[in-house]
Structure formats: C-alpha cells, structure tokens
Amino acid sequence: MTTVPSVHIKLPNGVEYDQPTGLFIDNQFVASSSGKTFPVYSPSTEEKICDLQEADRDDVEIATQSAYKAFKKWSTVEPKVRATALLKLADLIEEEKETLKAIEALDNGKSLFCAGFDVGIVIDYIRSCAGYTNTIDGRTINTGDTHLSYTRREPLGVCGQIIPWNFPLLMWSWKIGPALATGNTVVLKPASATPLSALYAASLAVKAGIPPGVIQIVPGSGRKCGDAILRHPLIKKIAFTGSTAIGRDVMIAAAESNLKKVTLELGGKSPNIVFNDADLDTTVQHLIAGIFFNSGEVCCAGSRIYVQEGIYDKLLAKFKEEVEKLKVGNPFEEGVFQGAQTTPDQFESVLSYIEKGKAEGAKLLTGGNRIGNKGYFLEPTVFIDCDDDHTIVKEEIFGPVAAVCKFKYIDEVIERANNSEYGLASGIHTTDINKALDVSQRLEAGICWINTYNDLHHQVPFGGYKESGIGREMGSEALDNYTQIKAVRIKITRKNE
Ligand SMILES: *[C@@H]1O[C@H](CO)[C@@H](O)[C@H](O)[C@H]1NC(C)=O
Ligand SMILES: *[C@@H]1O[C@H](CO)[C@@H](O)[C@H](O)[C@H]1NC(C)=O
Numbered sequence: 058m059t060t061v062p063s064v065h066i067k068l069p070n071g072v073e074y075d076q077p078t079g080l081f082i083d084n085q086f087v088a089s090s091s092g093k094t095f096p097v098y099s100p101s102t103e104e105k106i107c108d109l110q111e112a113d114r115d116d117v118e119i120a121t122q123s124a125y126k127a128f129k130k131w132s133t134v135e136p137k138v139r140a141t142a143l144l145k146l147a148d149l150i151e152e153e154k155e156t157l158k159a160i161e162a163l164d165n166g167k168s169l170f171c172a173g174f175d176v177g178i179v180i181d182y183i184r185s186c187a188g189y190t191n192t193i194d195g196r197t198i199n200t201g202d203t204h205l206s207y208t209r210r211e212p213l214g215v216c217g218q219i220i221p222w223n224f225p226l227l228m229w230s231w232k233i234g235p236a237l238a239t240g241n242t243v244v245l246k247p248a249s250a251t252p253l254s255a256l257y258a259a260s261l262a263v264k265a266g267i268p269p270g271v272i273q274i275v276p277g278s279g280r281k282c283g284d285a286i287l288r289h290p291l292i293k294k295i296a297f298t299g300s301t302a303i304g305r306d307v308m309i310a311a312a313e314s315n316l317k318k319v320t321l322e323l324g325g326k327s328p329n330i331v332f333n334d335a336d337l338d339t340t341v342q343h344l345i346a347g348i349f350f351n352s353g354e355v356c357c358a359g360s361r362i363y364v365q366e367g368i369y370d371k372l373l374a375k376f377k378e379e380v381e382k383l384k385v386g387n388p389f390e391e392g393v394f395q396g397a398q399t400t401p402d403q404f405e406s407v408l409s410y411i412e413k414g415k416a417e418g419a420k421l422l423t424g425g426n427r428i429g430n431k432g433y434f435l436e437p438t439v440f441i442d443c444d445d446d447h448t449i450v451k452e453e454i455f456g457p458v459a460a461v462c463k464f465k466y467i468d469e470v471i472e473r474a475n476n477s478e479y480g481l482a483s484g485i486h487t488t489d490i491n492k493a494l495d496v497s498q499r500l501e502a503g504i505c506w507i508n509t510y511n512d513l514h515h516q517v518p519f520g521g522y523k524e525s526g527i528g529r530e531m532g533s534e535a536l537d538n539y540t541q542i543k544a545v546r547i548k549i550t551r552k553n554e
Contacts (some may be wrong), residue, residue, distance in 0.1 A: 058087040058119070064107045070169070070389045072159040074257070079110050081259040081274035083123045084267075090115040095276075097253060100166035100404075101388055101397040101432040109252060112277035117244065117285035120273035124215040124242040125291050127270025132212045132240035136190040139238060143187035146265035151180050153261065157226060157254060162388040164253040165225055166397030166433065169388060171351050179230040182515040182531060186234035189536055193239055195543075205547040210540040212240035213318060214293035217286035219279075219307075220255070221299045222248035222399050223354040223455075229255050232296050233272060235535040244273040244292065246283055250400045252276035279303070288314040294539070298322040298356075300453075301479075301524050320528030320538045322356065322520060324453045325481030327502065328474035329359030329510060332467075333367035335486035339508070341375045344459070347484060347510035349383060349437050352395050353457035354403070357482035357519075359510050361450055362461045363470050369463050373441060376461075377423050380437050385428055397433045398456060404433035407456030414440045414449040419460065445473055453479070467496065475501045480522030484510045503529075 063075035063086070078094075079086030089110040097106045112120070131139070150157060154176050161172040195208035216236045220228035225247060236243050247255035252274075259274050275282055287295060287310035294317055297307045301323040311317040329347050331340055347359025364372055388396035398404040411425050424438030441461040443450050449460045464470040474483065483502035487493050497505040503520045506512050513519060518532035528538040 058082065058085065060085050061088050061110060066106065066163075068159045068163055068389065069387070070159060072156055074156045074160070076107060076160075076253055077256040077260055078107060080112050080116055080120070080276070081256055081272065082116070082120050084263045084269035086256070086260075089113070090119070095249065097164065097250075099163055100399050101434075103431060106163060106253070109256075109276050111282075112246075112275035113281040114285040116275055116277070117282055117289060120244045120275050121215055121289050121291050123270040124244050124273050127268060128212075128214055128242045131237075131242055131268060131271050134240075136193065139240065140187040140190040142265050142267045143183055143190070143234070143237060146262055146267065147180050147183040147187065149261040149265055150176070150183065150258065154180070157257065159389070160254045160257055161226055162396065164251045165222060166388055166399050167351055168393045168396040170394055171396070172388075175224055175227040178513060178515055179226055182230050183234050185515050186238040189235070189533065190238045192533070193536065193540060200546070203549055205549060207545050209543045209545065210239075211543050213539060213541055214241065215291055216241045216243045216294045216296060216539065217289065217292040217317070218243055218245040218296045219283055219286065219299065220245065220247055222251040223351060223356070225251040226254040226258060228298050229258055231298075231530045231535075235530075235539050236296075237267070237271060239536055239539040241294075241539055242271045244275060244286055246275050246277060246286060249276060249278060284310065287311060287317075290315050292317060294318040294320070296320045296538075300324050304526070318538075320530075321526045322530060323481075323524065323526045325356050325358070325479045325521065325525050326361055326451065326453050326477050327357055327359050327479070327482040327484070328361045328363055328477075328500070329484035330470055330474060330486065330496070331362070331364045331368060331372060332485070332487040332489070332492060333365045334488045334492075335368065336488060336508075337368070337372060337375055340486040341372065341379050343484065343486065343508070343510040344376060345379060345383070348459040349380070349395055349457050350511050352398055352435075354399060354455055355511065356525075357504070357511065358455075359482070359484050360454060360459060361474070362459055363464050363474060364461060365470070366463050366465055373422060373461065376439065380423050380439060383437050385434055385436065395437060395457060398435060399433070401433060403455060404435070407435060407454055407458060410449055410452070410454045410456070410458060411438060414447065414458070414460070417447050417449070419443045419447055419449060422461070424457070445476065451477070467492070471496060471499045475499075478524045481525035482506065
C-alpha cells in the first residue's frame with residue numbers, strides 16, 4: 058500500500074493544519090486500490106477543500122482483513138491497555154480542540170459555536186469509554202453445588218460502522234469509543250460529504266498508541282464502500298446512523314449476508330410540548346435549541362412543536378422575536394449560531410418542504426427563504442397553525458424548520474405526539490412536576506427532555522423507539538451492543554480422598 062501525503066489547510070479563523078487525504082488502514086494513510094479520488098466541498102463557500110482517496114470494495118476487503126488480524130490481540134489485552142490508549146486519545150482531542158472545531162465548521166458548515174458542543178461531548182465520551190473498560194464483567198450464577206456457572210462478556214469481532222454528515226466527529230466517537238473499550242476493532246465509513254474530521258482524528262489515534270488495525274477509516278460511496286461493509290462475512294456487527302430508509306437497507310444486507318448484529322440510530326420527528334404553565338422565557342430558548350441547533354440537522358430535533366392554547370399567542374410572539382435575533386452566516390464568525398446546511402441536496406430538500414408547508418396551508422411565522430446566493434444558508438423558519446396531516450408535521454425535514462400545532466388537552470397531545478412512526482426524542486415544558494412525570498411516561502420516545510431539549514450527556518443512553526432505531530448509544534447500554542455473553546459451566550465433582 059502506498060501512503061499519500063496530507064494537504065496543508067488554512068482556515069478563515071487562522072487555524073492551520075495538515076489534513077490526511079488517504080484511506081486509514083493499519084495506522085497509515087494510503088492510496089485507494091483503484092487510484093480513484095473524490096472532491097470535498099465547503100458548504101458555506103461551495104468551494105472545493107481538497108481531494109480524498111475513495112474506497113470501494115477492494116479497499117474494504119483490505120481494511121477488514123487488517124481489522125480482523127488486529128482483533129486477536131486487541132480483544133485479549135488487559136482492559137487497562139485499552140483504557141490508557143483511549144484516555145490519551147481524549148487528551149489529544151482536547152489539545153487539538155480548536156483544530157477539530159474548525160474542521161467541522163469547514164466541512165459540515167456548522168457554526169464554531171455548535172462545533173464546540175460536539176467536541177466537548179467527544180472528549181467526555183471517549184474518557185467515559187476508557188472508564189468503562191474495567192466494568193466489562195460477567196456474573197457468577199448460583200446453579201447449585203454441582204457446577205460453577207459464570208458469564209463472560211466478549212467482544213463481537215470486526216464492527217462495521219457507517220456515520221452521517223450532521224455530526225461527523227461526534228458520531229465517530231459514539232461508534233469508536235464503545236467498540237474499542239470492549240475490545241472490538243472497526244472499519245468505519247464517514248459520510249462522503251464530511252470525511253475530514255474522521256481522518257484527522259484517526260491520526261490522533263496513532264499518536265495515542267492505538268495499535269495498527271484497530272481503527273480503519275474508509276471514505277467512499279454508500280453504494281460501493283458502504284454496501285461492501287454491510288455484506289462482508291468477517292464483519293460481525295453493523296452500527297449505522299442515518300435515515301430510516303437506509304436503515305431498512307442495512308437490516309436487509311445484514312440478513313442477506315451473515316446475520317450481522319445491527320444497531321441503528323435513525324430518523325425522527327420529535328414532539329416538543331409546551332403546556333400553559335411553562336416558564337415562557339426559558340421554554341422559548343429550549344424550543345430554539347430544539348430545532349435550530351446544528352442548523353436543524355439533528356435526528357432528535359424538536360421539529361413538531363405542540364403548544365397548549367392558553368399560552369399559544371404569547372409564546373409565539375416571544376418565539377418569533379427570539380428566532381429573528383439568531384445570527385445565521387459564516388460558521389467562523391463570532392456570534393454566529395446557525396451556519397450552512399451541509400449538502401446541496403439537503404438544502405434543496407428543505408426548501409421544497411418549505412414550499413409544501415405554504416402550499417398545504419400552514420402559516421409562516423418567520424423565515425422561509427434562502428440567505429445570499431453562495432453557500433447553503435437558510436433563514437430559521439417557523440410555521441404555525443399546522444394540522445397533524447400537513448407533510449411538514451409528518452415527515453422529517455432535517456433542517457431549520459419548525460412546525461407548530463395548537464392543542465387543548467393533555468390526553469389529546471399525548472395521542473397526537475405518539476401518532477408517528479418515529480420515536481426518537483420528546484420534550485415537555487411545564488412547571489408542574491406531576492404533569493411532567495405523567496406525560497413523560499406516556500410518550501413513545503427513547504428520550505424525554507423535561508424543561509430542556511437536545512440536552513445530551515455522555516452517560517445517558519440515546520436511541521429510538523419504533524422506526525427511530527435499534528439499540529442504544531452512550532451510557533453503559535452502548536457497551537451491551539458491542540459485547541456478547543458467553544456462559545461457562547464447570548462441573549464440580551465431590552471426592553473423599
Ligand atoms: C401513545 O398514543 C397512542 C395513540 O396515538 C396510543 O395508542 C398509545 O397507547 C400511547 N402510548 C402510551 C404509552 O400511552
Ligand atoms: C443492545 O443492548 C440492549 C441492552 O442494553 C439489548 O437489550 C439489545 O438486545 C441490544 N441490541 C443489539 C442489536 O445488540
């Protein structure tokens with residue numbers, strides 16, 4: 058394998074760094090076997106950043122063999138070896154925090170402000186994975202005096218991991234952290250639109266002492282590179298984050314190949330519910346964080362806002378005022394909250410949803426337009442007086458577009474909130490603890506935020522009910538999805554010698 062050089066990149070905020078451009082296999086940045094490359098663009102300028110090597114089937118084969126070879130040793134070392142490497146990796150990410158934030162802003166288009174949240178959780182989460190390495194224990198089971206029965210939690214093997222473009226580095230950490238902590242090795246495909254931070258972070262993994270073959274990064278298309286991962290017989294698990302439509306294909310490919318274990322983190326259309334007794338000012342800020350954080354490109358975005366009729370007019374007046382204060386634009390500029398949408402396709406798709414909202418009779422409270430003519434910038438957009446059968450209330454838009462509906466009664470809003478094929482997240486805003494507890498128990502969602510929203514924590518599990526996913530990420534639950542249980546039974550014979 059021939060290694061390929063990095064390119065030197067200078068960013069508008071003064072950050073300079075060397076961007077690796079090769080596939081990351083066996084701790085080296087190498088050329089693709091086909092010699093093919095693909096361009097990566099900045100969504101805020103629409104200009105090309107650089108060309109990267111493009112992985113296809115042959116490269117996935119090489120990467121998987123390398124991961125398979127490394128698994129033998131990585132899975133059997135003392136846990137402290139893995140802990141030490143992960144702690145060092147977290148330290149290096151912390152040292153290079155400003156560079157990583159800038160890479161995310163450049164490649165994804167998100168504001169440095171939003172990127173700061175991502176990198177903060179990445180550091181916390183990788184540290185917490187290091188800590189989890191010494192909790193991967195089994196149990197002894199009382200089966201009477203004739204046997205010693207106990208369990209071991211063993212890693213699965215080579216894990217294929219496919220991550221999306223909305224949180225490139227954060228998803229890298231959610232996949233790589235628990236996989237490595239439990240002794241698995243990985244072949245990870247970043248999104249073709251946002252592969253830069255995954256490769257750069259891999260260079261930090263080398264410095265952290267993570268052995269060759271433990272991490273492979275293979276940027277490439279879903280159709281070739283992704284499919285090769287999904288169907289490879291040596292890959293024992295797939296962790297996928299992306300749309301529900303592709304999630305279905307992932308399960309099919311896993312079933313048709315070797316029945317890989319599958320965890321999925323998919324789409325959502327999460328209800329964010331405001332009751333009459335909510336605190337107006339803080340609720341408005343949480344509604345904003347819920348739908349406009351990360352330019353609305355958040356699977357758990359609070360995109361269906363239900364507001365009780367007694368507070369409806371007052372809340373919307375304040376919401377409009379605060380939304381119109383949000384600064385949208387150059388992700389590197391101080392004070393910018395919302396950067397560019399990440400891909401041209403997604404940008405067009407969001408615009409077409411806005412058109413659909415208008416056509417179907419939802420009322421535009423604010424926004425609705427493109428900003429400028431270079432870069433994929435959108436006004437934060439709020440539709441009000443929506444009906445539950447409006448397309449913008451039913452479908453995931455994945456952009457800065459909120460759909461607000463009015464409701465009267467608690468039972469009514471629970472029924473309307475649950476009436477979705479999705480069940481990723483939910484939000485409740487009330488000053489009545491009893492109401493908060495009751496409603497949180499009745500909502501069908503993997504997480505319920507009360508008087509807050511998009512409030513992720515690395516020790517709290519995240520994942521979906523219904524068609525929003527399978528399995529959990531973060532928390533101790535994530536480790537269960539990277540281990541399997543072996544039961545051991547030893548017969549004890551009594552002898553009088
Ligand atoms: C959620 O609401 C649906 C109706 O849309 C209902 O069938 C379901 O029982 C509710 N779930 C819970 C846990 O109450
Ligand atoms: C994920 O882990 C949970 C336990 O937290 C377990 O119930 C579930 O079956 C696992 N799913 C997969 C697909 O590994």
